[in-house]
Structures are given as structure tokens and as C-alpha cells.
Amino acid sequence: AQTVTQSQPEMSVQEAETVTLSCTYDTSESDYYLFWYKQPPSRQMILVIRQEAYKQQNATENRFSVNFQKAAKSFSLKISDSQLGDAAMYFCAFAFGNEKLTFGTGTRLTIIP
Amino acid sequence: DTGVSQNPRHKITKRGQNVTFRCDPISEHNRLYWYRQTLGQGPEFLTYFQNEAQLEKSRLLSDRFSAERPKGSFSTLEIQRTEQGDSAMYLCASSLDLTGSSPLHFGNGTRLTVT
Numbered sequence: 446a447q448t449v450t451q452s453q454p455e456m457s458v459q460e461a462e463t464v465t466l467s468c469t470y471d472t473s474e475s476d477y478y479l480f481w482y483k484q485p486p487s488r489q490m491i492l493v494i495r496q497e498a499y500k501q502q503n504a505t506e507n508r509f510s511v512n513f514q515k516a517a518k519s520f521s522l523k524i525s526d527s528q529l530g531d532a533a534m535y536f537c538a539f540a541f542g543n544e545k546l547t548f549g550t551g552t553r554l555t556i557i558p
Numbered sequence: 559d560t561g562v563s564q565n566p567r568h569k570i571t572k573r574g575q576n577v578t579f580r581c582d583p584i585s586e587h588n589r590l591y592w593y594r595q596t597l598g599q600g601p602e603f604l605t606y607f608q609n610e611a612q613l614e615k616s617r618l619l620s621d622r623f624s625a626e627r628p629k630g631s632f633s634t635l636e637i638q639r640t641e642q643g644d645s646a647m648y649l650c651a652s653s654l655d656l657t658g659s660s661p662l663h664f665g666n667g668t669r670l671t672v673t
Contacts, residue, residue: 449600451600454598478659480661488666489561489562489664489665489666489667490601490649490651490664491664492661492662495659495661497659536600536601538600540659544614545591545603545606545614546591546603546662547603548593548600548601548602549600550598550599550600551598551599551600
């Protein structure tokens with residue numbers, strides 16, 4: 446079974462600074478997908494960024510980028526130029542083939558004005 | 559695209575009662591998922607459908623839980639004889655493709671409180 450671990454329950458960052466959220470996962474598969482989802486307070490969960498394991502290039506979406514280390518089974522999220530609207534719970538998630546998404550326990554990100 | 563819709567938003571019930579939640583996915587999405595989320599935790603998989611077929615059900619899911627997706631459109635999740643441990647946010651999500659790469663679109667969830 447696949448597992449996803451987020452070891453940072455809470456993180457905080459000064460507005461306009463950069464923060465990195467950590468995620469590790471465990472799988473015996475070689476081809477899979479990794480995601481970061483964002484869940485703002487009392488709002489629905491939305492996709493932030495997605496990475497295919499077969500791609501060596503790290504995914505980037507505007508201020509959000511990942512550091513995907515396949516051998517280390519690590520998938521961290523970097524948020525640059527943090528904004529107040531980035532405050533949320535961030536969940537790392539894993540999917541293999543056409544199976545369901547498995548989530549980590551989340552990291553609560555606070556933005557300090 | 560009106561998004562994934564879940565009703566009701568909140569449900570308070572007494573222990574032992576039955577409750578039913580509804581999810582309307584994005585219309586062209588063929589996959590529909592139910593997750594449960596407790597405070598401070600990540601979403602926990604319950605079950606999912608591909609069109610009207612229920613493909614997988616979590617082994618953690620009690621027999622008191624049942625889900626349906628008639629005609630491959632909306633879905634309902636029923637909890638019979640509710641227990642206080644059932645109190646949680648129940649999330650529905652849908653996706654278009656058959657591969658794991660397809661992002662999930664989530665609804666706002668139904669918050670269940672069992673007293």
C-alpha cells in the first residue's frame with residue numbers, strides 16, 4: 446500500500462518570503478503521479494500542482510514549484526513570494542495508475558503580514 | 559462548469575439515526591469519489607465510482623456505510639445507525655479521466671455532527 450507522510454503539521458512564513466513544505470511517500474511502483482492540494486479555511490480543496498513520476502523536470506505553476514526526488518521518494522512544494530491568500534492547509538497526495546488518490550495528513554501554512 | 563455540488567452543507571443528527579448525503583459531480587466527469595476528513599487530518603478514502611459502477615470500497619468502511627451512483631450521475635452516501643465517531647466532513651470529488659493523473663475537483667463537503 447502507498448503511504449504519504451507530511452512531517453510538518455504547521456509552518457509559517459513572512460509575506461513575500463519563500464517557504465518549502467515537505468512530503469515523502471512510499472511505493473514500490475515506478476510510474477505514478479504526485480499532487481499538492483490546497484484547502485483554504487472553510488473552502489473547497491483545489492489542485493495546486495501535479496507531477497508525473499516519469500518526468501524528470503520539476504513542475505512549476507507560477508509561484509509554486511516542486512522539488513521531486515524520485516530516488517529519495519521526496520516531493521516538496523516551494524511557494525515563492527508568499528501572499529496572504531496562500532494561507533491554507535496543504536495536502537500532498539499520491540496516485541498510481543487509475544487508482545484513488547492517497548493523501549498525507551497536511552501542513553497548515555500561516556502567512557505573517 | 560458549475561463545479562461539484564454537495565448537499566446538505568451541514569447535518570446534525572442524533573446517534574442511531576440514518577443520514578443521507580448527495581453529491582452532484584461535474585456533468586462530464588465519469589469518476590466520483592467519496593472521502594472523509596476529520597479535524598486536522600487529510601482526506602481518507604471511502605469509495606469511488608466509475609460511471610455507475612462502484613469500483614472500490616475502503617476496508618475501513620463499516621457496513622453501515624453505503625453509496626450509490628444510479629445512472630452514473632449524482633451519488634448518495636448513506637450512513638445507517640450513526641455513531642459519534644462518524645462526525646466528520648464528507649467530501650465528494652469527481653474527475654474526467656480514467657488515469658490517476660487526472661486532478662480531482664472537490665465539492666465543499668457535508669459536515670456531519672452526531673450528538
